[in-house]
Amino acid sequence: MNRKLERASPWLLLIALVLAWQIICSGFQVSEFIFPSPLRILEQFAEHKATIAAHAWRTFWVTMAGFGLAILVGVLLGFAIGSSRLAYSAIYPLMTAFNALPKAAFVPILVVWFGIGVGPAVLTAFLISFFPIMVNIATGLATLEPELEDVLRVLGARRWDVLIKVGLPRSMPYFYASLKVAITLAFVGTTVSEMTAANEGIGYLLISAGSAMQMGLAFSGLVVVGAMAMLMYELFSALEKNTTAWAHRGSQH
Numbered sequence: 001m002n003r004k005l006e007r008a009s010p011w012l013l014l015i016a017l018v019l020a021w022q023i024i025c026s027g028f029q030v031s032e033f034i035f036p037s038p039l040r041i042l043e044q045f046a047e048h049k050a051t052i053a054a055h056a057w058r059t060f061w062v063t064m065a066g067f068g069l070a071i072l073v074g075v076l077l078g079f080a081i082g083s084s085r086l087a088y089s090a091i092y093p094l095m096t097a098f099n100a101l102p103k104a105a106f107v108p109i110l111v112v113w114f115g116i117g118v119g120p121a122v123l124t125a126f127l128i129s130f131f132p133i134m135v136n137i138a139t140g141l142a143t144l145e146p147e148l149e150d151v152l153r154v155l156g157a158r159r160w161d162v163l164i165k166v167g168l169p170r171s172m173p174y175f176y177a178s179l180k181v182a183i184t185l186a187f188v189g190t191t192v193s194e195m196t197a198a199n200e201g202i203g204y205l206l207i208s209a210g211s212a213m214q215m216g217l218a219f220s221g222l223v224v225v226g227a228m229a230m231l232m233y234e235l236f237s238a239l240e241k242n243t244t245a246w247a248h249r250g251s252q253h
Contacts, residue, residue, distance in 0.1 A: 036216040041223065044216030052205065052217075056224045059190055059202040062118055063228075066125025067186040074130040074178070078137025082171075083163050088142060099131040104192050111197045121193040121201065128189035129182040136178035140171025176240035183232045187225055 018038050024030065025037035032040050045052060077095070081088050103124055110120035141163065194203025202221045209218035 070130035074133025082141025
């Protein structure tokens, strides 16, 4: 019973929030131009579903392209940083400083370099999402117990063997945790870029709907982005449970 309630709790909370939202909008007669009700958002979604679907598909595949690049670069950098104390000391502070820079500020620069379109959106998604992956891979490798490494070295294992056969498997829970964070950031990066440097995508739809005072349509776009991010989050959660169950057996109820 507790497990069923735990699984249903996010949906129950979502339903409660939507009902409260609708009651507030209806009870206080809030103008749809200020804050549309869930029913109005649903009406706008049904009315413009073809347009929303086209923009959502563009945002999705662009985000996946940037996210795939983030995984590749994040894993390689994380492995380099986590496997070497010198690299950790030299690279990690610089990457931390880079991550502190607002990624939206890069969009105008990327437009100058690559023009308006796919390029800036893919690169913005990449820039905003690779850091969590890099940090978690590096942390998983760098926190390998010295005692365990010493035992393995005594048994004849080389440094490379320790990293590949022990360090990387041990880093998998960190890796999946970073994917669940990074995918949401990737959608943010794509949407922000599309708001200023694209003529299609959910970000472009938000700007167009806002300028036309179609707030229900704008909120529909936001709901779609949130739904896509949530689905990808659940996908990585399922992969994590199926491939790293050994790391979570102590938390099973």
